[in-house]
Amino acid sequence: MSASPTFKKAIYEQLARIGKAIASPPRLELLDLLCQGPRTVEHLAKEAGLTVANCSQHLRVLHRARLVEAEKNGLYVTYRLADLVVCEFFRGLRVLGEQRLAEIELLLRQFREEPEMLEPVQMKGLLRRIRRGEITVLDVRPTEEYDAGHIPGAVSLPLKDLKSHLSRLPRDQEIVAYCRGPFCVLAKEAIQVLRAKGFDARRMECGIPDWRAEGLPLETGTGQGYIRAAIRRRG
Amino acid sequence: MSASPTFKKAIYEQLARIGKAIASPPRLELLDLLCQGPRTVEHLAKEAGLTVANCSQHLRVLHRARLVEAEKNGLYVTYRLADLVVCEFFRGLRVLGEQRLAEIELLLRQFREEPEMLEPVQMKGLLRRIRRGEITVLDVRPTEEYDAGHIPGAVSLPLKDLKSHLSRLPRDQEIVAYCRGPFCVLAKEAIQVLRAKGFDARRMECGIPDWRAEGLPLETGTGQGYIRAAIRRRG
DNA sequence: TTAATATTCAACTATACGATTGAATACTTT
DNA sequence: AAAGTATTCAATCGTATAGTTGAATATTAA
Numbered sequence: 001m002s003a004s005p006t007f008k009k010a011i012y013e014q015l016a017r018i019g020k021a022i023a024s025p026p027r028l029e030l031l032d033l034l035c036q037g038p039r040t041v042e043h044l045a046k047e048a049g050l051t052v053a054n055c056s057q058h059l060r061v062l063h064r065a066r067l068v069e070a071e072k073n074g075l076y077v078t079y080r081l082a083d084l085v086v087c088e089f090f091r092g093l094r095v096l097g098e099q100r101l102a103e104i105e106l107l108l109r110q111f112r113e114e115p116e117m118l119e120p121v122q123m124k125g126l127l128r129r130i131r132r133g134e135i136t137v138l139d140v141r142p143t144e145e146y147d148a149g150h151i152p153g154a155v156s157l158p159l160k161d162l163k164s165h166l167s168r169l170p171r172d173q174e175i176v177a178y179c180r181g182p183f184c185v186l187a188k189e190a191i192q193v194l195r196a197k198g199f200d201a202r203r204m205e206c207g208i209p210d211w212r213a214e215g216l217p218l219e220t221g222t223g224q225g226y227i228r229a230a231i232r233r234r235g
Numbered sequence: 236m237s238a239s240p241t242f243k244k245a246i247y248e249q250l251a252r253i254g255k256a257i258a259s260p261p262r263l264e265l266l267d268l269l270c271q272g273p274r275t276v277e278h279l280a281k282e283a284g285l286t287v288a289n290c291s292q293h294l295r296v297l298h299r300a301r302l303v304e305a306e307k308n309g310l311y312v313t314y315r316l317a318d319l320v321v322c323e324f325f326r327g328l329r330v331l332g333e334q335r336l337a338e339i340e341l342l343l344r345q346f347r348e349e350p351e352m353l354e355p356v357q358m359k360g361l362l363r364r365i366r367r368g369e370i371t372v373l374d375v376r377p378t379e380e381y382d383a384g385h386i387p388g389a390v391s392l393p394l395k396d397l398k399s400h401l402s403r404l405p406r407d408q409e410i411v412a413y414c415r416g417p418f419c420v421l422a423k424e425a426i427q428v429l430r431a432k433g434f435d436a437r438r439m440e441c442g443i444p445d446w447r448a449e450g451l452p453l454e455t456g457t458g459q460g461y462i463r464a465a466i467r468r469r470g
Numbered sequence: 471t472t473a474a475t476a477t478t479c480a481a482c483t484a485t486a487c488g489a490t491t492g493a494a495t496a497c498t499t500t
Numbered sequence: 501a502a503a504g505t506a507t508t509c510a511a512t513c514g515t516a517t518a519g520t521t522g523a524a525t526a527t528t529a530a
Contacts, residue, residue: 011418012260014339015332023254025247066335092327096320097250100301104249183246310476310527
């Protein structure tokens with residue numbers, strides 16, 4: 001009599017599909033990367049340190065859980081998040097982990113104690129300081145991720161290109177570097193390089209998903225944000 | 236050289252602990268139940284249709300992922316969510332599933348097409364109508380869940396007690412019943428009984444987690460909310 | 471102390487999943 | 501058409517997990 005136990009069962013089975021999809025470390029890393037923007041299988045595999053075949057399989061699992069979508073463009077397959085809510089959900093998972101798992105808290109605490117991480121810059125007020133031209137904000141992620149969405153006024157300077165473009169950075173104002181988020185080491189390494197060369201550089205911990213979650217505006221595309229253009233402006 | 240791949244690996248491994256915890260249908264059901272309030276192992280097992288041993292093991296997994304906490308009171312062990320963020324996270328999962336999984340959408344659409352589910356009541360404005368005394372809101376969940384948190388002014392009348400208390404319900408105003416949330420059938424069955432007896436009854440789809448997510452106020456404890464007291468007031 | 475009850479533990483089996491490998495497919499370029 | 505590249509598929513093996521059963525533990529009641 002009491003209404004279909006199969007209904008409830010079916011619902012939880014479906015939800016468990018999502019749970020299973022995020023029950024594997026490499027898949028979480030892939031999701032985290034895809035939160036930064038669409039990428040090809042090859043790139044994701046390289047970034048996550050997986051074989052292409054393995055990466056492809058994990059992406060397939062994410063696809064079956066309808067968390068990501070694939071689109072074939074010529075020879076390459078580009079994966080992207082199926083929906084912005086997936087990014088929000090992933091962020092929710094991250095926040096839950098940071099808050100509940102002592103192991104993550106410990107790792108983060110150690111990470112934050114490293115010299116480059118001290119006195120991080122907050123999201124709040126950053127936009128105003130950018131608009132006033134008081135600071136230079138560097139997006140040190142790969143350009144594809146910058147193009148997919150970045151902080152308005154930030155300049156794209158991928159970590160791997162940093163050393164060869166140091167001369168173009170201002171020495172008379174603070175430089176703020178950000179990357180994928182609190183777990184990402186790109187900005188940390190950028191700060192390390194910059195400080196070694198005498199720049200006044202600090203890290204902002206948050207990434208684009210956090211920025212978006214705060215309801216702050218984003219800019220997409222190349223815009224004027226590449227380092228060459230930015231330097232031309234600064235002339 | 237490039238900063239510890241073990242750091243990133245460790246982080247995703249930790250997050251996957253949470254993923255693994257929610258990768259099983261019965262565990263999701265247990266979490267959903269615990270979002271309604273603390274319960275004993277025995278009760279959870281009964282409600283979720285599990286053997287006690289099996290239930291206990293699943294709770295242990297949730298505990299290891301630090302999503303729930305256990306407290307022994309005399310002979311009984313009471314489990315509760317470790318933190319409100321767990322409830323929020325579970326709700327995020329639910330919303331993601333509703334939005335992304337066609338299978339869930341289909342199940343919900345069918346569910347909503349049943350006669351008792353048509354024209355559901357919205358959260359918005361409900362509180363005002365309660366305060367004005369325009370409607371009677373019934374919380375048809377078990378009393379323990381009602382006590383753990385309910386809509387202010389709602390009256391506790393568990394589904395299993397509904398039939399024996401029909402005479403105490405008003406026939407001159409609308410009755411709104413709610414239960415655990417969109418996947419729960421308690422309110423649906425309550426509406427079915429009420430309408431069969433000629434009451435003007437409708438369902439509110441949302442549960443307490445949704446109500447809380449809207450930032451709306453909650454009431455805890457028994458208060459004046461039990462059906463006997465409520466009827467006395469209405470006398 | 472003994473009996474009863476709630477919960478957990480330990481052992482077991484069937485099943486599912488992860489990563490690897492090598493082959494197959496699909497598309498582009500020559 | 502043929503060669504080259506990106507991606508996926510299929511088969512494999514070792515490991516992990518789910519649920520069952522029966523015993524062990526801890527607390528209360530008699």
